[in-house]
Amino acid sequence: MSLTSEVQKRKQFLLRCYFCKTEYEIDEYGKFYHCQKCGNLLEIVRLGGFRDVAISKEMQGIWKYFELIPLWNSANIVSLSEGGTPLVRCRNLGRQLGLESLYVKFEGLNPTGSFKDRGMTVGISKAKELGYKASMCASTGNTSASLAAYAASAQMRCIVLVPKGKIAMGKMAQAIAFGAEIFQVDGNFDDALRIASEICEKDDKTLLLNSLNPFRIEGQKTVSFEIIEQLGGVMPDCVILPVGNAGNITAAWKGFLEVKQGALNSLFGTNLAHKTPPRMIGVQAGGAAPIAKAFKNGMRDSIEPVLSPHTQASAINIGSTVSWMKSLSAIYDSGGAADAVSDEEIFSGQRLLASTEGLFVEPASATPIAFLVKIAKEKSKEYTRIRDQTVVCICTGNGLKDPNSVLKNVRPDQIQTIPVDSISLEKVLA
Numbered sequence: 001m002s003l004t005s006e007v008q009k010r011k012q013f014l015l016r017c018y019f020c021k022t023e024y025e026i027d028e029y030g031k032f033y034h035c036q037k038c039g040n041l042l043e044i045v046r047l048g049g050f051r052d053v054a055i056s057k058e059m060q061g062i063w064k065y066f067e068l069i070p071l072w073n074s075a076n077i078v079s080l081s082e083g084g085t086p087l088v089r090c091r092n093l094g095r096q097l098g099l100e101s102l103y104v105k106f107e108g109l110n111p112t113g114s115f116k117d118r119g120m121t122v123g124i125s126k127a128k129e130l131g132y133k134a135s136m137c138a139s140t141g142n143t144s145a146s147l148a149a150y151a152a153s154a155q156m157r158c159i160v161l162v163p164k165g166k167i168a169m170g171k172m173a174q175a176i177a178f179g180a181e182i183f184q185v186d187g188n189f190d191d192a193l194r195i196a197s198e199i200c201e202k203d204d205k206t207l208l209l210n211s212l213n214p215f216r217i218e219g220q221k222t223v224s225f226e227i228i229e230q231l232g233g234v235m236p237d238c239v240i241l242p243v244g245n246a247g248n249i250t251a252a253w254k255g256f257l258e259v260k261q262g263a264l265n266s267l268f269g270t271n272l273a274h275k276t277p278p279r280m281i282g283v284q285a286g287g288a289a290p291i292a293k294a295f296k297n298g299m300r301d302s303i304e305p306v307l308s309p310h311t312q313a314s315a316i317n318i319g320s321t322v323s324w325m326k327s328l329s330a331i332y333d334s335g336g337a338a339d340a341v342s343d344e345e346i347f348s349g350q351r352l353l354a355s356t357e358g359l360f361v362e363p364a365s366a367t368p369i370a371f372l373v374k375i376a377k378e379k380s381k382e383y384t385r386i387r388d389q390t391v392v393c394i395c396t397g398n399g400l401k402d403p404n405s406v407l408k409n410v411r412p413d414q415i416q417t418i419p420v421d422s423i424s425l426e427k428v429l430a
């Protein structure tokens, strides 16, 4: 199978309102960010199904799925070799929690240390294809680091808005090093996103690259393709991931649905259509948990935003979830769930994963682990359901981005000072 021509490919994708299904020309994106009729988020759909899609053997990382991504010309790809992250079988942690088959998809090994790179390579490539010279985002940290890197690679202007004093040190250092123009907003992430959106709606020369941008979702959905490939053509039973603005759970679910429709058939020479896609479980921090609360109350058509979100897991310190509608669909349609964990449970989960498996993830990424520890302790119905199943936690960011989260919680006995001789050390170790 060969790659589809540019002209043919343009005909295969459509920009559409997620809610009222009004259709738009895909290359018009950026002149508006929401449905012109009802104001809801836009999504990209592939027309004509997924039969006979070629998966490239020459391209690397997420771009081997080029046929499934709405970029017309491969010459516009701006890539730092994102994707292809390891799926680690966690035997030690699994044994400790009584889970038969536990995996971590370690997204912290992407080029800038988070899953955002999957979406940003597509977002910036599309920005290049559409002729943009400037990009902007609001960020809790990872998005700004990622956008700044890809904008640098594309030699495009990069403007980032961050909530003042609420960004992990490593992420801020990345954005500075990559040369972004950084503006600290004296408010929270939701305020920063509102300001960035207002500017980009008026200025059609600057593309907004937050997760409401459907091209980002098209890149992020590839995590699901990889998980299935790494499991040897098998759908996992359950996928657990952190939820902030909920772009990632939306994207991962879209990926699994596309596989069910045949997206990877050419790869396995078999039809995965009869396989049930995984249940999607979203985990939030207790101080910023509008999705978990909506799920608990059985709500699907609205959420109650948290006006002053607060969690030390800064990557998910978001009170007004942008992709709330899409993420609740992912959760309900997959028969999944949403829950919240405390900051204490998050930090404890972070250390547990690191000390049992050698995987150092940032606090937000430890929410799935904290959730598993919690349900294992409670011996909840959920625990009984998944203990013999294939469970994949998507750990979204690298622990090195936020070293303070560990350093400020260090046990006094873990770092000791000793005199300059081996006898003293021998005594302590005995």
Ligand SMILES: [Zn+2]
Pocket (backbone or CB within 6 Å): 017, 018, 019, 020, 021, 022, 035, 036, 037, 038, 039, 040
């Ligand atoms: Zn609409």
